[in-house]
Amino acid sequence: MSANNQNVYLKATRYGKDLVRLMRVYREGQTQRCTELTVRLLLDGAIESSYTHADNSVVVTTDTCKNTVNMIAKRSPNVDNIELFAQEITEHVLKQYAHISHAYVDIIKHKWSRLNVDGKPHPHSFVRDGEEVQTCSVVQERAGNKITVKSGLKNLLVLKTTGSAFHGFYKDQYTTLTETWDRIFSTSVDCEWVFVAHDANTLRRVNFPAIHDSVKKITTDTFATDDSASVQATMYLMQTQALAKHAEIAEISYALPNKHYVGMDLSKLGLENSGKNTEIYYPQADPSGLITATVARKSSSKL
Numbered sequence: 367m368s369a370n371n372q373n374v375y376l377k378a379t380r381y382g383k384d385l386v387r388l389m390r391v392y393r394e395g396q397t398q399r400c401t402e403l404t405v406r407l408l409l410d411g412a413i414e415s416s417y418t419h420a421d422n423s424v425v426v427t428t429d430t431c432k433n434t435v436n437m438i439a440k441r442s443p444n445v446d447n448i449e450l451f452a453q454e455i456t457e458h459v460l461k462q463y464a465h466i467s468h469a470y471v472d473i474i475k476h477k478w479s480r481l482n483v484d485g486k487p488h489p490h491s492f493v494r495d496g497e498e499v500q501t502c503s504v505v506q507e508r509a510g511n512k513i514t515v516k517s518g519l520k521n522l523l524v525l526k527t528t529g530s531a532f533h534g535f536y537k538d539q540y541t542t543l544t545e546t547w548d549r550i551f552s553t554s555v556d557c558e559w560v561f562v563a564h565d566a567n568t569l570r571r572v573n574f575p576a577i578h579d580s581v582k583k584i585t586t587d588t589f590a591t592d593d594s595a596s597v598q599a600t601m602y603l604m605q606t607q608a609l610a611k612h613a614e615i616a617e618i619s620y621a622l623p624n625k626h627y628v629g630m631d632l633s634k635l636g637l638e639n640s641g642k643n644t645e646i647y648y649p650q651a652d653p654s655g656l657i658t659a660t661v662a663r664k665s666s667s668k669l
């Protein structure tokens with residue numbers, strides 16, 4: 367049966383190349399820098415006929431999408447500034463292909479930190495010191511040359527051994543959790559913030575790496591120093607501080623798993639391991655709590 371006979375329509379399209387992996391090395395005399403990325407480039411536009419009429423003439427191949435990422439990486443001085451690099455890709459795509467109306471770039475930047483040898487930064491050696499990644503998501507639209515930029519950090523694993531409580535929660539016949547005034551708090555930070563401006567020139571002036579470092583510092587400083595009443599309350603504190611400090615950020619979202627560490631019952635071994643004497647915990651793989659929130663400005667400020 368032909369699809370044209372059905373009472374259906376093509377509602378949304380988007381295609382391109384995912385998992386484009388690359389390592390960019392910058393050689394600056396004796397010192398070298400490197401950036402490892404995983405990139406996704408998706409396109410949309412006047413491409414309906416490729417789905418509905420097998421018309422490949424409108425298809426910029428996904429192979430070309432991969433080539434585009436690698437070509438821009440080769441000629442760009444900004445690969446380590448992933449938000450700028452992503453904008454260079456979206457801008458190229460809209461200039462090059464008149465029938466493409468939207469370009470979507472998502473980037474994951476993997477962690478390589480410079481190694482120290484005898485206390486000195488080594489010129490060309492690096493270490494993967496943690497699974498934390500930096501992310502960004504850029505959408506550029508031909509109409510009005512509108513650009514949306516999101517930045518993020520993911521998989522930042524943190525833990526504190528005290529300074530966290532959880533009590534006064536809603537109780538009914540299904541509640542078995544005991545209240546605590548002192549517990550381990552551990553989470554893997556997943557955070558994303560959206561920038562206010564919508565044109566390329568304004569966004570070019572934003573110092574994305576500095577804002578990333580600042581949001582990370584607000585996150586870790588607040589995590590460490592807040593006398594936490596709950597994951598919810600600590601998260602909200604992080605969000606309000608990030609918005610207070612950075613006028614460029616329109617809204618900020620977190621997803622924080624509550625990675626439970628449960629005090630072990632060692633009473634059968636004749637050992638006291640409860641209350642203030644809890645020293646041995648079981649790190650529970652699952653389930654974990656999952657607390658999320660987005661905090662935005664009531665009236666969006668301008669850059």
Ligand SMILES: O=c1[nH]c(=O)c2[nH]c(=O)[nH]c2[nH]1
Binds near residue numbers: 532543596655
């Ligand atoms: O900080 C917390 N928030 C919750 O919503 C919750 N629920 C729970 O069982 N423990 C916790 N901890």
